[in-house]
Amino acid sequence: MSKKFPIALTVAGTDPTGGAGVLTDIKAFHSREVYGMSAVTSLTAQNTLGVQDVYNIPVDFLNAQLTSIFDDELPDAMKSGMIATADMMEVIKGFVEKYRIPYVIDPVMIATSGDNLIDDKAIDYLRDHLIQTALCITPNIIEAERLSGLSIKTEEDINRAAKIFINDLGVQSVIIKGGHLKGDAVDYLFTKEHVQRLSSERIDTNHTHGTGCTFSAVITAEIAKGKSLESAFKTGKNYITNAIKNTPGIGKGNGPVNHFSYKGE
Ligand SMILES: Nc1ncnc2c1ncn2[C@@H]1O[C@H](COP(=O)(O)OP(=O)(O)O)[C@@H](O)[C@H]1O
Numbered sequence: 455m456s457k458k459f460p461i462a463l464t465v466a467g468t469d470p471t472g473g474a475g476v477l478t479d480i481k482a483f484h485s486r487e488v489y490g491m492s493a494v495t496s497l498t499a500q501n502t503l504g505v506q507d508v509y510n511i512p513v514d515f516l517n518a519q520l521t522s523i524f525d526d527e528l529p530d531a532m533k534s535g536m537i538a539t540a541d542m543m544e545v546i547k548g549f550v551e552k553y554r555i556p557y558v559i560d561p562v563m564i565a566t567s568g569d570n571l572i573d574d575k576a577i578d579y580l581r582d583h584l585i586q587t588a589l590c591i592t593p594n595i596i597e598a599e600r601l602s603g604l605s606i607k608t609e610e611d612i613n614r615a616a617k618i619f620i621n622d623l624g625v626q627s628v629i630i631k632g633g634h635l636k637g638d639a640v641d642y643l644f645t646k647e648h649v650q651r652l653s654s655e656r657i658d659t660n661h662t663h664g665t666g667c668t669f670s671a672v673i674t675a676e677i678a679k680g681k682s683l684e685s686a687f688k689t690g691k692n693y694i695t696n697a698i699k700n701t702p703g704i705g706k707g708n709g710p711v712n713h714f715s716y717k718g719e
């Protein structure tokens with residue numbers, strides 16, 4: 455029987471309050487009318503106030519989850535978020551290379567609350583071995599600084615970091631997200647050939663838990679539909695701006711975003 459929906463897979467950690475990680479990714483896939491699958495890397499005990507505890511799934515069991523998925527049905531695109539260790543990254547790299555699946559990496563390192571989510575060896579593996587396997591990586595400013603080794607304060611710094619990603623580290627394309635800079639919220643997609651700049655007003659809120667997860671999940675969903683990266687980037691930006699603006703107001707701290715309100719392209 456032929457499948458009726460595109461399929462997107464997320465490989466990431468869980469947040470029991472549903473604001474970040476696997477749960478927000480699946481909500482975003484569903485909202486974009488894409489069938490969602492997941493392989494869990496870590497269980498976290500976290501909420502809108504911070505991360506209270508982390509349990510990393512044994513690497514063999516991550517392998518087992520991915521084997522179950524890929525033995526049965528090939529997703530049209532996949533993304534990853536929190537991958538706590540280099541061993542886990544190696545397993546994921548194996549599947550991406552074997553099945554040649556379009557892959558978006560959100561190089562998650564630190565939660566909005568400031569808690570570390572992955573170890574230093576994992577950051578090195580991400581930079582030296584994993585990001586090269588992706589169609590696109592979506593670092594925020596802090597992640598772009600850590601991976602490129604530059605301090606990023608201005609648009610010029612962003613351009614320099616992008617050159618390092620593409621020319622020195624060998625990534626196919628990079629979206630550097632300006633959510634953590636001042637002024638308008640500006641994101642930049644760099645490929646070897648061109649730059650696409652998308653700007654939105656900065657929304658004055660602390661309800662930005664899971665924004666990076668959601669943004670990369672929407673991009674992955676659009677890629678699963680066969681959309682171009684440029685078009686997926688536009689949808690991701692429109693979706694996240696709307697989702698932050700219409701915050702559902704959940705929790706006592708940095709709340710999650712709204713997956714019900716965006717109906718556009
Ligand atoms: N206060 C805000 N107002 C509008 N857009 C925002 C705001 N904060 C983040 N964004 C947007 O949300 C997306 C995620 O960005 P960012 O917060 O930088 O990533 P991360 O969640 O990985 O730290 C980007 O498209 C960014 O421009």
Ligand SMILES: Cc1ncc(COP(=O)(O)O)c(N)n1
Pocket residue numbers: 466467468469474475476498535536562564565566662663664665666667668
């Ligand atoms: C399991 C998990 N994955 C990712 C994030 C980062 O979230 P954000 O999108 O706010 O940077 C998180 N807090 N928890």
